[in-house]
Amino acid sequence: MAGESDASNIATLLCARCEKPAHLQCPKCMDLKLPREAASFCTQECFKAAWSSHKSVHVKSLAVPGDENSDLISQGWLYCVKKGQARTAKLPHFDWTGPLKQYPISTKRFVPAEIEKPDWAIDGTPKIEPNSDLQHVFEIKTPEQIQRMRETCRIAREVLDAAARVIRPGVTTDEIDRVVHEATIARGGYPSPLNYYFFPKSCCTSVNEVICHGIPDARKLEDGDIVNVDVTVCYKGCHGDLNETYFVGNVDEASLQLVKCTYECLEKAIAIVKPGVRFREIGEIVNRHATMSGLSVVRSYCGHGIGDLFHCAPNIPHYARNKAVGVMKAGQTFTIEPMINAGSWRDRTWPDGWAAVTADGKRSAQFEHTLLVTETGVEVLTARLPSSPPVFPWMLK
Amino acid sequence: MADDEEPPMAVQIQSDFSFGKNLSVEESSDTVSVGVTVITGYLGAGKSTLVNYILNGKHGKKIAVILNEFGEEIGVERAMINEGEGGALVEEWVELANGCICCTVKHSLVQALEQLVQRKDRLDHILLETTGLANPAPLASILWLDDQLESEVKLDCIVTVVDAKNLRFQLNERRDSSSFPEAFNQIAFADTIIMNKVDLISQEESDELEKEIHSINSLASVIRSVRCQVDLSNILDCQAYDSTHVSRLESLLEANKSLTTTDLHDTGVRTLCISEPHPINLDKVRLWLEEILWDKKLDMDVYRCKAVLSIQNSDQMHILQAVKEIYEIVPARKWSEEESRTNKIVFIGHKLDEEALKTGLRDCRP
Numbered sequence A: 001m002a003g004e005s006d007a008s009n010i011a012t013l014l015c016a017r018c019e020k021p022a023h024l025q026c027p028k029c030m031d032l033k034l035p036r037e038a039a040s041f042c043t044q045e046c047f048k049a050a051w052s053s054h055k056s057v058h059v060k061s062l063a064v065p066g067d068e069n070s071d072l073i074s075q076g077w078l079y080c081v082k083k084g085q086a087r088t089a090k091l092p093h094f095d096w097t098g099p100l101k102q103y104p105i106s107t108k109r110f111v112p113a114e115i116e117k118p119d120w121a122i123d124g125t126p127k128i129e130p131n132s133d134l135q136h137v138f139e140i141k142t143p144e145q146i147q148r149m150r151e152t153c154r155i156a157r158e159v160l161d162a163a164a165r166v167i168r169p170g171v172t173t174d175e176i177d178r179v180v181h182e183a184t185i186a187r188g189g190y191p192s193p194l195n196y197y198f199f200p201k202s203c204c205t206s207v208n209e210v211i212c213h214g215i216p217d218a219r220k221l222e223d224g225d226i227v228n229v230d231v232t233v234c235y236k237g238c239h240g241d242l243n244e245t246y247f248v249g250n251v252d253e254a255s256l257q258l259v260k261c262t263y264e265c266l267e268k269a270i271a272i273v274k275p276g277v278r279f280r281e282i283g284e285i286v287n288r289h290a291t292m293s294g295l296s297v298v299r300s301y302c303g304h305g306i307g308d309l310f311h312c313a314p315n316i317p318h319y320a321r322n323k324a325v326g327v328m329k330a331g332q333t334f335t336i337e338p339m340i341n342a343g344s345w346r347d348r349t350w351p352d353g354w355a356a357v358t359a360d361g362k363r364s365a366q367f368e369h370t371l372l373v374t375e376t377g378v379e380v381l382t383a384r385l386p387s388s389p390p391v392f393p394w395m396l397k
Numbered sequence B: 001m002a003d004d005e006e007p008p009m010a011v012q013i014q015s016d017f018s019f020g021k022n023l024s025v026e027e028s029s030d031t032v033s034v035g036v037t038v039i040t041g042y043l044g045a046g047k048s049t050l051v052n053y054i055l056n057g058k059h060g061k062k063i064a065v066i067l068n069e070f071g072e073e074i075g076v077e078r079a080m081i082n083e084g085e086g087g088a089l090v091e092e093w094v095e096l097a098n099g100c101i102c103c104t105v106k107h108s109l110v111q112a113l114e115q116l117v118q119r120k121d122r123l124d125h126i127l128l129e130t131t132g133l134a135n136p137a138p139l140a141s142i143l144w145l146d147d148q149l150e151s152e153v154k155l156d157c158i159v160t161v162v163d164a165k166n167l168r169f170q171l172n173e174r175r176d177s178s179s180f181p182e183a184f185n186q187i188a189f190a191d192t193i194i195m196n197k198v199d200l201i202s203q204e205e206s207d208e209l210e211k212e213i214h215s216i217n218s219l220a221s222v223i224r225s226v227r228c229q230v231d232l233s234n235i236l237d238c239q240a241y242d243s244t245h246v247s248r249l250e251s252l253l254e255a256n257k258s259l260t261t262t263d264l265h266d267t268g269v270r271t272l273c274i275s276e277p278h279p280i281n282l283d284k285v286r287l288w289l290e291e292i293l294w295d296k297k298l299d300m301d302v303y304r305c306k307a308v309l310s311i312q313n314s315d316q317m318h319i320l321q322a323v324k325e326i327y328e329i330v331p332a333r334k335w336s337e338e339e340s341r342t343n344k345i346v347f348i349g350h351k352l353d354e355e356a357l358k359t360g361l362r363d364c365r366p
Helices: A002-011 A027-031 A044-054 A056-062 A070-074 A143-165 A173-186 A253-271 A280-292 B017-023 B047-056 B108-119 B136-143 B167-172 B182-188 B203-216 B247-253 B282-293 B354-362
Strands: A079-081 A086-088 A204-207 A210-212 A226-235 A238-247 A303-305 A312-316 A333-336 A339-341 A347-349 A356-358 A364-366 A369-373 A378-380 B034-041 B063-067 B076-082 B089-095 B125-129 B153-163 B192-196 B221-224 B269-276 B301-310 B316-323 B326-334 B343-350
Touching: A027 A056, A044 A056, A143 A173, A143 A226, A143 A238, A143 A369, A173 A204, A173 A226, A210 A226, A210 A339, A210 A364, A226 A253, A226 A364, A238 A253, A238 A364, A253 A280, A253 A333, A253 A339, A253 A364, A253 A369, A312 A333, B034 B047, B034 B108, B034 B136, B047 B063, B047 B076, B047 B125, B047 B153, B047 B192, B063 B108, B108 B125, B108 B136, B108 B153, B136 B153, B136 B182, B136 B316, B153 B167, B153 B182, B167 B182, B167 B203, B182 B203, B182 B269, B182 B301, B192 B203, B203 B221, B203 B269, B269 B354, B282 B301, B282 B316, B282 B326, B282 B354, B343 B354
Parallel strands: B034 B125, B034 B153, B063 B125, B153 B192, B192 B221
Antiparallel strands: A079 A086, A204 A210, A204 A226, A210 A356, A226 A238, A238 A369, A303 A312, A303 A333, A333 A369, A339 A364, A347 A356, A369 A378, B063 B076, B076 B089, B269 B343, B301 B316, B301 B343, B316 B326
């Protein structure tokens, strides 16, 4: 089985010099883990002939980057590594899957003492959450909890809308993070991602091929980018979680369709939510709609229960044929947050330990809501408000 | 840079896994996953003997052994890897991400195993040795991944080593205790049970003990051994959780053998097999199973469940598997002309109510 697929895989590689089928590769590129496409050759002769120009790719990959960001680094901005637990002045080595790379991130933002903080705010380690029974038990919220969830989710929506209003070419994702951070604190909330397992910022900003968990950094948004902003607010002891993918300036048709389809995937998934429906059905709905549009569903990340805990049971995969346990019951609160890719569903993680990117470097979009199962169906706790900026063209009709 | 003046010899392109992984993003599901065998057993039963026997055996396989302190809060685990035939043992640390389990579908243990597979240029199998008191249920749930994830690791089977000399004592000591003995759990979850140290008891005692083991779990294969010298094909590449690999389940259809057991220990842990000749309705059987596995409506605790199902309006034999709450029903292959289509479900668990289960299955008829 493996032999067959290997053969078909290799057959697609062409000589970087003459485009005949390639059977050899540059050993130095192998050591450096450089892409095979530019390192494949039909014969030693072709490799030899290409050597003088080919060898420059080795040097490029070893070049100490940071030139373009040296000003920032001298001001204390650094590249995030080790899942947020360390910083470095040198761009980490990685075979970046697309045009994007890590950028330096700013220093930690301040949270006033009077803001009530979750247990990870100080030392980066959640203690209550991983040990809670609610990792296995599907909690039915009390009316009092539900009321708190409504409040928190509304604040989270207002915070996300504030972020949406500042998005345009030239704005850095760090600036979006500042807006989210300040809008959250202004409403008396704590930005849940901040220091959650050492996540260094107050929201996730995922640009283009970043699937999710992008760390806000010094990169300026460019005309034609798509950017997802994922906000979670902790207020009165509970969490509200939502995200949307925005257009920066004018985007191409393919990106527009990708974002629109992702939006529809979430809409269609929400439409089936009511008591008695299996959680595993969500993946069938999302997968069907994405596949019909020729897009793929990310499999490594899923929706989750939410409430007094940021993440708890149930686990809600967005892919088809999953074995998710349980049926929906009135009083449960959870997120649905499909991530849809233009190309392969496979993901990889950047050296910062957080940002999940598409393995093929093609774009990815996501939408998320926090939902409450009601007796008759669903209440979208993070629903758009009349004041929410009408940023999606398909909503204007 | 002088050595850059002349090109080196180009090397053959090969789909070396750890290398290709980073670079090729083809969509095909050609991932060859590495099997994971979980080894459980009481302290002193012979787990380490088994592991050493496997590591030092002349089988030409490269095997990593992970000493799992699962449940105890440490960030790293020790992995021993034999570097090929008769090669030296290499010790490695496997980092268990102190990870955000947030919205990821893979437990940090799975991620750690995947990283181990990626780091090694070739790994044929992983053995996960648990502590003596480990309950295999959480491990099995974590490792039984959705096929859709196309993970580089795959739960192969659960092997339990028991001490033939002491097992009866271990089973009996808790007979009156309300706390649940791990010895029962470990046997109930096993696909293969190695009855070790049989040289210390008589032939009759061995037969009797095997009967007792089968009274708890009649699906498991029991292997008698001295110093864990066993045929490795019983431990490696069993594919016990692979629904497409149904040969084991098809033996269920050999109707004559009774799998239902009586409870010898009054603990209520046993195997129960029920059947239904009429085709059943897929939706109904799902709802019925979910009541048992998810809602615990009948107050039964099902550890494992395996079945062959004959589904109404389908010419496909369906396979059911469950580990605690997690279950799947998938079509396996076409029924052949000669086969008599039937439903046969085996439950292993606690407080199984035979009458209720029989009635429930009968009600799944269309």
